[in-house]
Amino acid sequence: MNTGSKLSRVEINLSDKTLTAVISGDVDHHNLQDIRGKIDYAIETSSARNIILDLSAVPFCDSSVIGLILGRKRLADRLGAAVIIRAPNPYVMKIIKLSGLSDMVEQAAKQAEQLAS
Amino acid sequence: MKEVIKITFPSYSRNESFARGAVSAYAIRLDPTLEELNDVKAAVSEAVTNSVVHGYPDRIGIIELSIWSEKNVLYIRVKDKGLGIADVEQAMQPLFTTATDGERAGLGFAVMEDFCDNVSVKSAVGKGTVVTLSKKIKSRANNI
Ligand SMILES: Nc1ncnc2c1ncn2[C@@H]1O[C@H](COP(=O)(O)OP(=O)(O)O)[C@@H](O)[C@H]1O
Numbered sequence: 286m287n288t289g290s291k292l293s294r295v296e297i298n299l300s301d302k303t304l305t306a307v308i309s310g311d312v313d314h315h316n317l318q319d320i321r322g323k324i325d326y327a328i329e330t331s332s333a334r335n336i337i338l339d340l341s342a343v344p345f346c347d348s349s350v351i352g353l354i355l356g357r358k359r360l361a362d363r364l365g366a367a368v369i370i371r372a373p374n375p376y377v378m379k380i381i382k383l384s385g386l387s388d389m390v391e392q393a394a395k396q397a398e399q400l401a402s
Numbered sequence: 403m404k405e406v407i408k409i410t411f412p413s414y415s416r417n418e419s420f421a422r423g424a425v426s427a428y429a430i431r432l433d434p435t436l437e438e439l440n441d442v443k444a445a446v447s448e449a450v451t452n453s454v455v456h457g458y459p460d461r462i463g464i465i466e467l468s469i470w471s472e473k474n475v476l477y478i479r480v481k482d483k484g485l486g487i488a489d490v491e492q493a494m495q496p497l498f499t500t501a502t503d504g505e506r507a508g509l510g511f512a513v514m515e516d517f518c519d520n521v522s523v524k525s526a527v528g529k530g531t532v533v534t535l536s537k538k539i540k541s542r543a544n545n546i
């Protein structure tokens with residue numbers, strides 16, 4: 286069982302009108318500060334219409350991830366872009382569900398999550 | 403005799419992951435499932451983050467983390483001597499937050515309550531806050 290916590294990183298991929306932010310490592314209040322700045326800079330300097338927050342490589346998070354999602358959604362709304370959450374693991378999905386943001390999760394991931402539970 | 407492990411650390415945000423690690427290391431003794439371990443880690447992460455962000459917004463203060471267990475119930479106490487909470491009932495309502503930067507969801511207490519069996523909060527303005535969490539761990543061995 287892995288109990289160590291991993292440093293978070295974010296990788297930005299831009300193609301056409303879609304910006305994908307692949308976040309890896311644990312997401313908490315501390316390492317969010319860095320992730321957030323990098324994502325916002327990428328959003329602001331691109332003309333992306335779809336912003337995908339890829340959480341497939343996030344093993345653990347607390348409610349800070351909800352702040353991350355809502356903060357990016359607010360920025361995207363202002364720029365007329367949409368935010369989609371991709372591939373949260375079942376545990377991260379539990380936090381997303383608690384916050385009522387399940388509708389922002391990409392459908393494929395949602396189906397896989399339902400199969401798993 | 404009840405064996406209590408007590409750790410004090412300064413309220414730097416980097417210590418949020420330290421607190422989770424300490425609680426995980428202790429919780430392993432109770433042979434939790436991965437989900438139970440994640441629940442406990444999230445709850446302690448919320449309590450410690452609150453002390454960092456809300457307890458000591460303008461300074462680095464001391465956070466005291468106590469961990470103990472009775473049979474298969476894990477107890478975690480997070481204590482700060484920070485600003486305190488004027489209305490605990492209101493603070494614990496889902497979506498309630500006093501943060502103004504738009505980056506906090508007001509879901510910390512909701513996570514603690516959802517992921518633990520019991521959450522008790524004692525707080526006094528100007529004195530600080532004590533959050534005590536407990537969670538019954540159903541040993542993995544019993545689930546197989
Ligand atoms: N240790 C603390 N010291 C002072 N105020 C606190 C503390 N913990 C929680 N609070 C208050 O309770 C509110 C709700 O906390 P929480 O549910 O974790 O949401 P959030 O942290 O997103 O604001 C906080 O906004 C804060 O006003």
Ligand SMILES: [Mg+2]
Nearest residue numbers: 448451452510
């Ligand atoms: Mg909080």
